[in-house]
Amino acid sequence: xxxxxxxxxxxxxxxxxxxxxxxxxxxxxxxxxxxxxxxxxxxxxxxxxxxxxxxxxxxxxxxxxxxxxxxxxxxxxxxxxxxxxxxxxxxxxxxxxxxxxxxxxxxxxxxxxxxxxxxxxxxxxxxxxxxxxxxxxxxxxxxxxxxxxxxxxxxxxxxxxxxxxxxxxxxxxxxxxxxxxxxxxxxxxxxxxxxxxxxxxxxxxxxxxxxxxxxxxxxxxxxxxxxxxxxxxxxxxxxxxxxxxxxxxxxxxxxxxxxxxxxxxxxxxxxxxxxxxxxxxxxxxxxxxxxxxxxxxxxxxxxxxxxxxxxxxxxxxxxxxxxxxxxxxxxxxxxxxxxxxxxxxxxxxxxxxxxxxxxxxxxxxxxxxxxxxxxxxxxxxxxxxxxxxxxxxxxxxxxxxxxxx
Numbered sequence: 001x002x003x004x005x006x007x008x009x010x011x012x013x014x015x016x017x018x019x020x021x022x023x024x025x026x027x028x029x030x031x032x033x034x035x036x037x038x039x040x041x042x043x044x045x046x047x048x049x050x051x052x053x054x055x056x057x058x059x060x061x062x063x064x065x066x067x068x069x070x071x072x073x074x075x076x077x078x079x080x081x082x083x084x085x086x087x088x089x090x091x092x093x094x095x096x097x098x099x100x101x102x103x104x105x106x107x108x109x110x111x112x113x114x115x116x117x118x119x120x121x122x123x124x125x126x127x128x129x130x131x132x133x134x135x136x137x138x139x140x141x142x143x144x145x146x147x148x149x150x151x152x153x154x155x156x157x158x159x160x161x162x163x164x165x166x167x168x169x170x171x172x173x174x175x176x177x178x179x180x181x182x183x184x185x186x187x188x189x190x191x192x193x194x195x196x197x198x199x200x201x202x203x204x205x206x207x208x209x210x211x212x213x214x215x216x217x218x219x220x221x222x223x224x225x226x227x228x229x230x231x232x233x234x235x236x237x238x239x240x241x242x243x244x245x246x247x248x249x250x251x252x253x254x255x256x257x258x259x260x261x262x263x264x265x266x267x268x269x270x271x272x273x274x275x276x277x278x279x280x281x282x283x284x285x286x287x288x289x290x291x292x293x294x295x296x297x298x299x300x301x302x303x304x305x306x307x308x309x310x311x312x313x314x315x316x317x318x319x320x321x322x323x324x325x326x327x328x329x330x331x332x333x334x335x336x337x338x339x340x341x342x343x344x345x346x347x348x349x350x351x352x353x354x355x356x357x358x359x360x361x362x363x364x365x366x367x368x369x370x371x372x373x374x375x376x377x378x379x380x381x382x383x384x385x386x387x388x389x390x391x392x393x394x395x396x397x398x399x400x401x402x403x404x405x
Contacts (some may be wrong), residue, residue, distance in 0.1 A: 074221040074377070078108070081218055085112040085190060086119055088157075092216035094181060094191035096164075098199055098378075099220035100311065100385035105194040106162050108220065112192060113160050126153050127160040134166075134173035154183045158190040164212075165196045168203045168313065178207050191215070196311070200327075203313045221381045222388070228256055228265060235269045241276055247284045255291060264388070299342045299390050301353045307390055308335040311382060320355045330372075333365040334383060340366050342390055 084091050097105045113127045128136070133153075140149035153159065159180070167173045184191050195202060199217060202209065223231065229252065236243045243251075255268055275286035302316075309316045312331035319332045332354065339350045340362070347359035347366075354362070373380040 074224060074381075075219075077218050078220065081216070082112065085116055085192065088120065089188040090190035093185035093188070094193055094212065094215040096199075096212045096215060096217045097192070097194040097220050098196075098217050100196060100222075100382045103220045103222050103381070103385060105220050109160055109162050109192055109194050113158060116158050116190065120157065123157040124155070125158040125160070126156050127158075127162075129162045129166060130164045130173075130177075131166040133161055133177065134170045137173055137176050150180075153180050154187075156184075156189060158192070159184050160190075160192045162194050163196075164193050164204070164208075165202050165313065171205065174205045174208045178205070178211060181208075181211050196313075219378055219381070221377070222384055225252065228252065231265050232256065232269070235266050236272075239269050239273055240280055241269055241273050241282060242280045243272070243282060244284065247272075247282060247287060250284055250287070301339050301343060301345065301350065304338050304342065304390060305335050305353070308338065308386060311386060320353075322355065330369075330379075333369045334379075334386070336362050336365040337369040337383070338386060338390065342387070 081092075081095065084095075097108055099105055110127065113125060117123060117125060136149060136153075140146045161177070164177075167177070181191060193212065195212070199209065199212060204212075229248065232248065232251065233243065251268060251272075256265060271290065272282055272287055275290055276282050305319050306316045308331055309319055312327065312334070314328055314331055318328050319335050321328070323329075336350055336354060339345060339353070340347070343350075345353075347362040351357040351359050351362045369383075373383055
């Protein structure tokens with residue numbers, strides 16, 4: 001069973017989401033039926049939308065089947081872009097899904113490919129990760145089969161490449177990708193890529209970065225409070241757990257904070273189920289006793305530094321260095337901001353972990369990042385996901401999860 005949440009119904013002719021004045025209730029849906037036109041669920045929940053995505057990705061063994069991407073107004077552009085991938089030929093060249101780790105880029109990319117295959121069974125499709133593309137290219141060079149490789153990647157109907165940032169250190173693979181994109185764009189082939197945000201800090205070759213920026217860049221953000229709340233209730237019903245309003249509020253305030261993903265929501269319900277009473281109800285005191293010890297865990301600043309450095313495509317030592325390069329300065333500021341937010345360390349103690357910087361430097365960095373988050377939606381989404389990734393409760397809830405988001 002899956003939760004169908006909808007921002008509005010898409011007009012297949014214009015691709016524009018139409019608002020419904022009437023507000024409907026949350027509904028259950030099975031495998032989405034894809035006809036000759038783009039279809040979304042017909043039951044509408046205010047403030048959210050859904051995109052049916054065909055078959056789930058491998059290794060997704062969750063009871064909350066992710067055949068639908070649930071989004072909110074922050075992801076409204078996805079609802080407009082999605083129908084375009086059901087047309088025979090591409091319109092935007094290329095289209096790049098851009099967002100932090102875990103927001104659903106891979107799910108969307110493979111889901112769009114699955115929908116296209118359903119509509120055009122004879123179509124030729126190339127869908128790989130960027131790392132696989134680089135390996136395939138290297139193998140083609142070694143085995144003198146470059147012509148065959150280029151035929152597989154260029155004479156096709158749909159080209160999808162996941163995690164383009166994986167080849168930031170592979171110059172020859174990036175150059176080959178540039179040549180491939182040029183030919184695909186000329187033939188109006190669908191080109192769909194995904195990359196971690198922000199694009200400007202991806203450390204890709206200027207030529208490749210320019211091609212991505214010259215196409216359509218679609219930001220993907222984590223679900224907001226309204227979507228997380230409805231997914232929580234849906235998952236609780238699936239597991240036959242009755243959540244009182246005060247418990248839902250406590251879970252959102254302490255466990256399912258900003259940036260929480262679908263798998264964390266389900267694992268949260270599974271944890272709560274451990275203290276469920278025979279009648280299906282759950283006492284908030286029992287949940288507090290079960291989960292609060294985890295909340296008291298503190299994230300090491302070294303862990304924050306390495307996680308932020310990876311997200312911004314830098315080395316950990318860059319954040320501690322004296323470099324004033326713009327990208328490094330912002331990443332360092334985010335790491336200081338998160339160190340203050342996720343630990344009990346003072347400004348002085350945090351500064352000592354960043355190359356013995358003065359406490360006033362840390363205070364200034366925290367204030368600046370706070371202001372930037374308010375005015376930069378993409379940076380805000382990145383910080384939200386970093387908080388989710390670094391949260392002790394998130395690691396506890398997903399420790400036994402083996403599939404990727």
